[in-house]
Amino acid sequence: MSGNTVQDLLRRRASHLSRSLSVLYDDDPIHVVRASGQYLFGADGRQYLDCMNNVPHVGHSHPRVTEAVCRQMKLVNTNTRFLYEPLVEYAERLTALLPDPLSVCFFVNSGSEANELALRMVRTHTRRRGIVVQDGAYHGNTSGLIDISPYKFNGRGGAGKPDFVEVAATPDPFRGIHRGADAGARYAADAVAAIDRAGVSEFGAAAFIAEPLMGTAGQIIPPDGYLAAVYRGARAVGALTVADEVQIGFGRVGTHMWAFQTQQVIPDIVTLGKPIGNSYPLGAVVTTPEIADSFANGMEYFNTFGGSPVACAAGLAVLDVIEDEQLQAHALRVGAHLKASLAELMARHPSIGDVRGLGLFIGVELVDDPERRSPETDLAERMVLALRREGILISSDGPDHNVIKIKPPLPFSIADADRLAVAVDRFLREAAS
Amino acid sequence: MSGNTVQDLLRRRASHLSRSLSVLYDDDPIHVVRASGQYLFGADGRQYLDCMNNVPHVGHSHPRVTEAVCRQMKLVNTNTRFLYEPLVEYAERLTALLPDPLSVCFFVNSGSEANELALRMVRTHTRRRGIVVQDGAYHGNTSGLIDISPYKFNGRGGAGKPDFVEVAATPDPFRGIHRGADAGARYAADAVAAIDRAGVSEFGAAAFIAEPLMGTAGQIIPPDGYLAAVYRGARAVGALTVADEVQIGFGRVGTHMWAFQTQQVIPDIVTLGKPIGNSYPLGAVVTTPEIADSFANGMEYFNTFGGSPVACAAGLAVLDVIEDEQLQAHALRVGAHLKASLAELMARHPSIGDVRGLGLFIGVELVDDPERRSPETDLAERMVLALRREGILISSDGPDHNVIKIKPPLPFSIADADRLAVAVDRFLREAAS
Known part of the structure; x- marks a missing residue:
């Protein structure tokens, strides 16, 4: 049967x-x-x-998330061109969990939409196009994100690395190219070299985009000090830093709410997805007021479903449960x-x-x-x-x-x-x- | 107060x-x-x-949609790597509403994700990159879609038309460049010329992408015969045709379920969004087995939330209500x-x-x-x-x-x-x- x-x-x-x-x-x-x-x-x-x-x-089908979604669905589900309480409440609750100056939110429908928006932001803010990523990384399913995902562009059916992308080594201290006590410094030097290559290219170095812990690349925990050194290298040439927390955010790492905190860094942009709504389609980009201001160049950003009252109700319920349980x-x-x-x-x-x-x-x-x-x-x-x-x-x-x-x-x-x-x-x- | x-x-x-x-x-x-x-x-x-x-x-907060979403949320919300009934039932119900050979579905989270995926498909299938769009068109909020949306790339904060895009005139018989009895033929000739320009460019003509009735361009109803002539011109050079039904699908046009039917055409790819889940984040791409086969080139397409049991329950409830009411x-x-x-x-x-x-x-x-x-x-x-x-x-x-x-x-x-x-x-x- x-x-x-x-x-x-x-x-x-x-x-x-x-x-x-x-x-x-x-x-x-x-x-x-x-x-x-x-x-x-x-x-x-x-x-x-x-x-x-x-x-x-x-937890699957957590009753508090279900109840919050159903309660809000019965009232109203609309878009951010209207005013409603759940949007501002959720933005306040979410940014309160992030270190300064990460205080401005954009809500979208998925991790892919979040990373897509982050790409637009770093390019608008820096007026550069070059992106530095880690080997083995996956950042989403749109064409723009497959272009910056070695996991995809080097994988089956992939079209190879685009010119505007530079790839840093996977910071894998167990089976990667650098091992031993100085692996962190050597991986960081490798990534900074990739950032510098982008910097001298016709595209310029817009951003270093990475998961602070890598998922598809094989649950990679970079050596201590790695990300701090890479971020210093990025900032030295005016490139932005994006932490893709789509897989690993919201307390999974145990010691902190966010994986980037385990590497003692504060990114310029954080992207969120998967766990954020406990399966309700939701994603977010959180950035600094300065970058958000550059992005507000006159082009409206509208996302039909992103930041709807129901999505925010789901997000709020997830934060409540993480805290209460x-x-x-x-x-x-x-x-x-x-x-x-x-x-x-x-x-x-x-x-x-x-x-x-x-x-x-x-x-x-x-x-x-x-x-x-x-x-x-x-x-x-x-x-x-x-x-x-x-x-x-x-x-x-x-x-x-x-x-x-x-x-x-x-x-x-x-x-x-x-x-x-x-x-x-x-x-x-x-x-x- | x-x-x-x-x-x-x-x-x-x-x-x-x-x-x-x-x-x-x-x-x-x-x-x-x-x-x-x-x-x-x-x-x-x-x-x-x-x-x-x-x-x-x-209708806002329609009780049948709310009830369907809540019922399924209480059971399970998971992803398409598992088997569950609502996914196949919804794919069957949706494709039954579309003419042959539009029979293969992909589910995503928004109209933007749908158009993004359509872009990937037309490029994978044709091995060309050139895209022809209509002036004033808006197809979504990702970088890849802003690139093919004159409404955005020519608007405030826009960066202008990319090289791989060719723009056809807005087929506006009231205030556009062609008016009168032969406006349809003249607009079609204009679009076919744009397709031919793409065809002889270094990019080739991958697709003509258009809303059958245009929304942001100002509720444009093209003259009779327009789209049929453009589709003939596209097919003559091996370009695919994409109907963006994100704004206008699901019976809004009254005489038909889909706007492309009012122009007596069958596109190669249809993209769906906005009304599809009555505010639950959902989008879809429906195409032919032939194009779906080309796209299955070894690269897995995975969309975390797309086609989830809850999304499909929302989609099914919307179809039920359209029919029953x-x-x-x-x-x-x-x-x-x-x-x-x-x-x-x-x-x-x-x-x-x-x-x-x-x-x-x-x-x-x-x-x-x-x-x-x-x-x-x-x-x-x-x-x-x-x-x-x-x-x-x-x-x-x-x-x-x-x-x-x-x-x-x-x-x-x-x-x-x-x-x-x-x-x-x-x-x-x-x-x-």
Whole structure:
């Protein structure tokens, strides 16, 4: 019966949805019918532990977010050309969580729209076009963002690097080009060199755009001091700094609300998405009054749905739940526990080359040998499938797809962490036997 | 009290929201607290007749849409990498409303994201980069779309026309460069010439992108036969045709579900937005299997929120209401009545140069004299403000901002139409005295 609905849905997808859209576990995809907290429930009656979805940040279908959205939808959903309380309240609440001088908000519908708008801002403000990004980075699905996403322009179907883009090395201290004690300084020098290349090009250096912790590149935690040195280099040539917090913002890193804070920097522009509305389509750009003023050059910025009363109600409810359920502290505690459990497994399993992360943003890198560190891509894929059979949803990524990514909804518990660690251990024991 | 909340909201907006965001009626903006059908209600207790918002298509806060969204939000909101019924059901329902071979859907979060994706598709499919657009057109707020929107790149703060864009004349039979019986053929020849210019350029002609009826350009209804001739010219050189139905789709034109049908054409790609989710952030691109296949070149297309179960539930509810409340036929009937009432006023008011439109997409063009047709920009602005004082919300647009745009939520009634016509008449009588 459930198998039948899966086949039926796949057949119907094939008729009316593009093959460009992928389905997870294509041999045995999951027909989801409901979800709650950190669990998805299939039409087959099974419960799945969700270790992969960072969008339902405060938990799938959190009743407070649902209630806030429904309450506001019944009243009115309109646009920012009208005045309404939720917009200003949300802008105040959001900017209160960000350091000065990040105080001016723009609301959009997705992380892609946020990064698109950030691109427009840095170019309007600096009157330059060159953009510096990190290798392996992904910033969104529009043409303008694919152009600045090495993950896409160097990937399958990609058209290669555009002239106006300069690429800095992925600041990966485990398997990247620089390792050891001075890796941070050397990666920073590499990025500053890329900024300087843009600076002397015909395009000029408009901005350095980066996730403070990298997601698709393989859960990369840059060495301490890296981002501060890069930002200094950018500012030395008048380039702006953009922190893409779409994947990792809103307390996931545990110690701070924002990942850039773990690198002791304050960007000129922050872009927000995914977790911001707990699945309601919402994104934001927050910048300084100075940059917002440059951008206000006479061209109106209008976003039909962005900053609507309902979107703001969703955003406000997410902030309330993060605070009331102390989810940032929870992410720190559970993340530390899970990281420790996974690190313990390293002693028994040489294929675990690295366990890294902050809060509930964790990566487990699978390699053939702790020293040689060749990627175990196939092992990672088999682990993803084995865990799925056990009812645990997890994904792999990175340029060699050998990094297991862990970024669950924040209610993820100590018991869930233990269940995950046990499953990883069991899979690796069986794989080795 | 209400004045105080308006001042308070304006002050708080000034602190945390960009000046690039405009507010309607800046001397006396409206603090909206609830809405229903075709009415907005202010914190001042006043009811406002909404003649401007085409996004709450089936009526502000329609209970069936709210209920569908809330029901699905309580169950699960996830992404298209999982299987769920609402996605395939919505794709089936939507494509059933479109002519063959438009049968493959992509779901996104806004009209801008839809047009962005259409741009990627036409370039991937044709391996060309040149885009032909109509003068005065607006296709969205990303950099890639501002580049193809003369309304923006030639407007305040605009950077001018990029090399890869060719601009065809606005097919405006009233005040454009071609008038009279052969205007359609002459505008078509102008557009085909632009397509041919792109074709011989270094970029090649990837696509002709146009709203079948133009919105921001001033509620332009092209002459009969125009689009068919342009599409023939595009196809003759292998360029694709994109119909931007973001403003005007879903039955507003009354005689048909889609505006392109009023011009007897079938585009290669249709983009949808604004009304599609009745204010829930949603957009779509529908294309042919052939173009979808070219686009599936190995690069995954992933849109975090696009096509989520909740978005699809909103889309499905909108289709249900359009059908059950027979809103397309209603738009035809009420639109015809309103157009007739406004046309009657032309005899008394020489400043009404033209009344045009299809269904509930109507424009009233104000000019100094029916023959000379110089734009009465100031009169249009004063009319907008006078009607606002009467509790009627309406806007002006077009290159000279002298066209009164009427595009209300579809429940707009005969009585509402009469109220609007009486108010227009009264204003023009007072303005002339």
